[in-house]
Amino acid sequence: MPHDRHPVRLVGAGPGPADLLTIRALRAIEGAEALLYDALVAEEVLALAPAACVKIQTGKRAGRTSLKQETINRLMLRLARRGLKVVRLKGGDPSIFGRVGEEAAFLHAHGVDTEVVPGVTAACAAAAQFGFPLTHRGQARRVVFTTARLEAGAVQADWAAAADPEATLAVYMGRDTAPRIAQALIAAGRSPRTPVAILENVGGPAARAAFEGTLLGLAQAMLAPGEGPALVVVGDVLAAMTAAAEARPAIPSRAR
Ligand SMILES: C[S@@+](CC[C@H](N)C(=O)[O-])C[C@H]1O[C@@H](n2cnc3c(N)ncnc32)[C@H](O)[C@@H]1O
Numbered sequence: 001m002p003h004d005r006h007p008v009r010l011v012g013a014g015p016g017p018a019d020l021l022t023i024r025a026l027r028a029i030e031g032a033e034a035l036l037y038d039a040l041v042a043e044e045v046l047a048l049a050p051a052a053c054v055k056i057q058t059g060k061r062a063g064r065t066s067l068k069q070e071t072i073n074r075l076m077l078r079l080a081r082r083g084l085k086v087v088r089l090k091g092g093d094p095s096i097f098g099r100v101g102e103e104a105a106f107l108h109a110h111g112v113d114t115e116v117v118p119g120v121t122a123a124c125a126a127a128a129q130f131g132f133p134l135t136h137r138g139q140a141r142r143v144v145f146t147t148a149r150l151e152a153g154a155v156q157a158d159w160a161a162a163a164d165p166e167a168t169l170a171v172y173m174g175r176d177t178a179p180r181i182a183q184a185l186i187a188a189g190r191s192p193r194t195p196v197a198i199l200e201n202v203g204g205p206a207a208r209a210a211f212e213g214t215l216l217g218l219a220q221a222m223l224a225p226g227e228g229p230a231l232v233v234v235g236d237v238l239a240a241m242t243a244a245a246e247a248r249p250a251i252p253s254r255a256r
Contacts (some may be wrong), residue, residue: 007106008076008086010100010211012093015203016042020125022108036072040091041230044203054079069099070136078180080112090129091229093121096145097172105207121145122231123170125203132233132240134168140237142167148174148181150231163188166234174224175200175230178211182218185234192216195238203230212242 009028014020015233015249020027029035029048037046039059056075067075072088079086081167094100094116097243104114123145127134134143162169162183174181178198186192196218198211211218213233 005083006080006085007113007115008080008088008103009115009117010094010103011090011117012095012098012121013037013041013045013089013091014120015092015122015125016040016045016201017127017204018044018048020120020203021048022043022117025119026100028087029089031085033084035089036076036079036086037089038091039066041089044096045089054084062214069102073103073253076103077107077110077112080094080107087139089123092125093119095210096121097147104163104233120203122202122229123254126199126231126233127237129202129207129208130199130241132198132237134170134237134239136237140166140168140235144169145172145192146170147172148177159184159188159190162234163190165191167196169233171232174232175210179219179221179224181232182215183245186215186219186231190234191216192219193234194234195242196234197238197241198223198226198230198232200226200230202231209241213239217230248252 011028013027026048032049032053034054035049036056046055058072061117076088078087089100100116107114123134142164144162146162146169148171171181175198182196192215194215195214196213197209200210201207208229210230231244
């Protein structure tokens with residue numbers, strides 16, 4: 001049996017609901033013989049895999065600990081070399097804070113091909129669900145997908161690029177440090193009056209704005225611990241969301 005018959009598919013699962021998968025992602029999942037999935041991948045997406053598919057959870061969920069990246073890499077390689085159709089399923093889009101580059105490089109170095117299937121990233125899902133654009137003529141000419149978190153758990157210190165008033169900022173993995181991010185952005189020159197929101201569990205029915213206000217308000221806020229993944233969005237484009245919120249009585253769940 002050839003060792004590397006099938007490419008390993010690095011697939012974006014989108015922000016949660018199965019109907020936000022691409023058809024290509026759905027086909028890859030339905031055809032998978034081995035599925036390695038991250039903690040953010042929803043149960044309803046996992047349920048689309050065949051019953052006989054080997055399912056391996058790689059991220060923290062239900063009290064289990066994460067597998068080390070090296071272990072995940074070796075597992076993918078071993079399963080692919082057995083001739084299985086391997087799908088590596090990641091929340092959102094695999095190319096955005098999804099380590100797709102590292103995993104692909106490892107597999108290529110060991111003679112296994114890969115195919116990346118894009119997914120809906122959290123920022124795009126948030127914009128659609130909460131009713132604001134990421135770019136807007138005359139207001140937001142750039143979108144910065146960034147994270148506050150660096151390798152060793154440190155918080156990014158240089159926010160100069162993100163302080164650009166014409167940039168919409170989508171900060172991944174930033175909820176716990178959101179007030180510090182707001183302080184850093186103000187210190188870097190972004191107006192304290194810039195709108196900011198912390199959007200939790202976007203894509204699904206549990207979506208809610210855990211915070212809506214200005215950078216100054218966030219810089220001074222004491223935030224309660226959240227439930228589920230959350231994205232910090234900064235930019236004047238959020239004015240559209242505020243307008244939509246005023247038109248609707250209840251903010252907490254905006255899923256339709
Ligand atoms: C390791 S990154 C993965 C991002 C993912 N590849 C994407 O494209 O959305 C995890 C972070 O993405 C954000 N995120 C992912 N899914 C989310 C969701 N459904 N709602 C809000 N934020 C989400 C959060 O900031 C979370 O801490």
